[in-house]
Amino acid sequence: MNTILFCIAAGILVVVVMSKIPGLEHFVKPIIDLLFTAIKAVCGNGAYWVVWLAKLLLASHTELLRNMVMSAEALDPSVAVRDKEA
Secondary structure, three states: OHHHHHHHHHHHHHHHHHHHOOOOHHHHHHHHHHHHHHHHHHHHOHHHHHHHHHHHHHHHHHHHHHHHHOOHHHHOOHHHHHHHHO
16 A cells, blocks of 8 residues: 555656646646546545445445354355265
C-alpha cells in the first residue's frame, strides 16, 4: 500500500513540476482535467463502492461464522463418502 501511495504522490509531484515549466501548459492542462474528472467520477460512484464493500464484508463474516458453527459433514457432503472409502 505504501508503494501505491508513493507512486501516486510521485505522479502528482511530476504534474506539479511540469505545470511550473514554461511551455508545458498545453501538455499538463489536459492531464489535470483528466485527473479531476476521474476524482469526480470516483466520488460520484462512492456510494456504490460503499454498498459493495459492506456486502463483501457481510458475506465474508457470515461464511466464517457458518464454517465455525456447522460441522464438516454439513458443509461438504463428500466428507462422508471419503470417510467410507478410507
